[in-house]
Amino acid sequence: MSSIGRRPRADALRNRQQVLAEADAVFREHGAAGSLESVARRAGVAIGTLYGHFPTRHVLVGALLRERHDTLFTWGDELTAGDDPWDALGNWVRAVVEHTATYRGLADLFAASAADAESELHVDCARMTAIGEALVAAARNAGVVRPDLGGEDVFVLMNAAAWARAQLSPAEADRLVGFTLDGFRASGTRSGR
Amino acid sequence: MSSIGRRPRADALRNRQQVLAEADAVFREHGAAGSLESVARRAGVAIGTLYGHFPTRHVLVGALLRERHDTLFTWGDELTAGDDPWDALGNWVRAVVEHTATYRGLADLFAASAADAESELHVDCARMTAIGEALVAAARNAGVVRPDLGGEDVFVLMNAAAWARAQLSPAEADRLVGFTLDGFRASGTRSGR
DNA sequence: ACCTGAACACCGTTCAAGT
DNA sequence: ACCTGAACACCGTTCAAGT
Numbered sequence: 001m002s003s004i005g006r007r008p009r010a011d012a013l014r015n016r017q018q019v020l021a022e023a024d025a026v027f028r029e030h031g032a033a034g035s036l037e038s039v040a041r042r043a044g045v046a047i048g049t050l051y052g053h054f055p056t057r058h059v060l061v062g063a064l065l066r067e068r069h070d071t072l073f074t075w076g077d078e079l080t081a082g083d084d085p086w087d088a089l090g091n092w093v094r095a096v097v098e099h100t101a102t103y104r105g106l107a108d109l110f111a112a113s114a115a116d117a118e119s120e121l122h123v124d125c126a127r128m129t130a131i132g133e134a135l136v137a138a139a140r141n142a143g144v145v146r147p148d149l150g151g152e153d154v155f156v157l158m159n160a161a162a163w164a165r166a167q168l169s170p171a172e173a174d175r176l177v178g179f180t181l182d183g184f185r186a187s188g189t190r191s192g193r
Numbered sequence: 194m195s196s197i198g199r200r201p202r203a204d205a206l207r208n209r210q211q212v213l214a215e216a217d218a219v220f221r222e223h224g225a226a227g228s229l230e231s232v233a234r235r236a237g238v239a240i241g242t243l244y245g246h247f248p249t250r251h252v253l254v255g256a257l258l259r260e261r262h263d264t265l266f267t268w269g270d271e272l273t274a275g276d277d278p279w280d281a282l283g284n285w286v287r288a289v290v291e292h293t294a295t296y297r298g299l300a301d302l303f304a305a306s307a308a309d310a311e312s313e314l315h316v317d318c319a320r321m322t323a324i325g326e327a328l329v330a331a332a333r334n335a336g337v338v339r340p341d342l343g344g345e346d347v348f349v350l351m352n353a354a355a356w357a358r359a360q361l362s363p364a365e366a367d368r369l370v371g372f373t374l375d376g377f378r379a380s381g382t383r384s385g386r
Numbered sequence: 387a388c389c390t391g392a393a394c395a396c397c398g399t400t401c402a403a404g405t
Numbered sequence: 406a407c408c409t410g411a412a413c414a415c416c417g418t419t420c421a422a423g424t
Contacts (some may be wrong), residue, residue: 242407242408245408
């Protein structure tokens with residue numbers, strides 16, 4: 001039998017939570033590639049303790065995002081069932097862009113994880129792509145997006161825009177999203193005409 | 194009097210060129226954030242020699258890009274004088290995206306340099322933005338792009354797409370460029386209708 | 387069961403000493 | 406005028422030793 005379900009030691013639980021809290025702070029300040037030694041230092045634990053709880057950076061980031069992703073993905077599934085597929089797609093893209101920009105460099109992590117099935121973040125990327133795919137399919141059925149648009153296009157836009165949001169300027173990144181979404185529309189359905 | 198115009202020592206010149214050659218190789222393999230120690234090692238010089246010639250990473254990258262940028266920017270100026278402003282804009286964007294993707298992480302360097310007037314790459318970013326501005330102005334006069342489009346939008350698209358090209362997939366990044374350029378068009382002028 | 391911190395390998399950057 | 410490489414500060418990651 002494994003130890004699943006076993007109550008963890010009280011100090012271990014506290015260490016784990018301290019590390020998560022400080023990792024969030026360090027990643028917000030210095031990006032998702034921020035120093036793990038500084039995380040351990042700020043959390044008041046030895047570096048080995050950090051590695052004991054989170055063997056890789058992907059696992060640590062994955063633990064930090066777990067809750068936020070659960071909420072985000074559940075909401076994404078609900079969007080799929082809505083009645084305005086165009087607005088659903090736009091709202092989804094904007095929300096994920098904002099989320100992905102919370103840590104500078106998170107888009108790079110997602111890019112690496114999408115291509116690496118071993119990464120702890122791979123399932124998250126797959127889920128994100130799947131939701132995009134569903135939203136695109138609904139919009140395609142409604143005839144509001146170009147017929148050649150795919151879920152992958154949405155994933156690329158979201159990550160590229162998140163990169164721009166964190167590295168260049170939030171406002172400019174939002175403009176980029178707006179222009180590109182307009183480019184996603186089916187010919188002749190643009191709002192401006 | 195400064196030593197400008199003075200003939201550099203033969204060994205110094207060779208070291209400089211060796212460092213440039215190996216830096217290009219290392220940056221192509223490992224990105225623009227690749228190890229400078231490995232560059233020096235591969236070039237057969239001490240680390241201090243590298244720093245003597247190139248005091249910062251920006252200076253080194255700037256020296257590597259100088260020629261390519263001269264060619265690129267001269268061509269960009271010529272594009273401005275052409276007779277099809279829409280094609281000119283598209284060709285410019287696609288060429289710069291491909292260029293910026295030669296070193297993974299170069300878009301990040303450009304993003305940092307655009308915001309930092311002290312960076313050796315800042316003038317390059319300013320020049321890139323200025324050419325984009327001129328191309329957008331010409332396209333706006335011709336009525337082929339939305340009136341609210343700016344040169345900054347072009348800069349953002351180019352860097353975000355270069356990021357996507359290097360981190361995700363070249364083909365997908367090109368699709369993103371295509372969609373976004375379509376979003377740049379003035380209402381009612383899309384090719385597909 | 388978990389924590390500690392030394393150990394190893396690597397890197398960026400500076401600078402006194404050489405030629 | 407230029408080159409060298411030791412020195413310092415920092416980091417990622419592992420693992421034997423402790424409790």
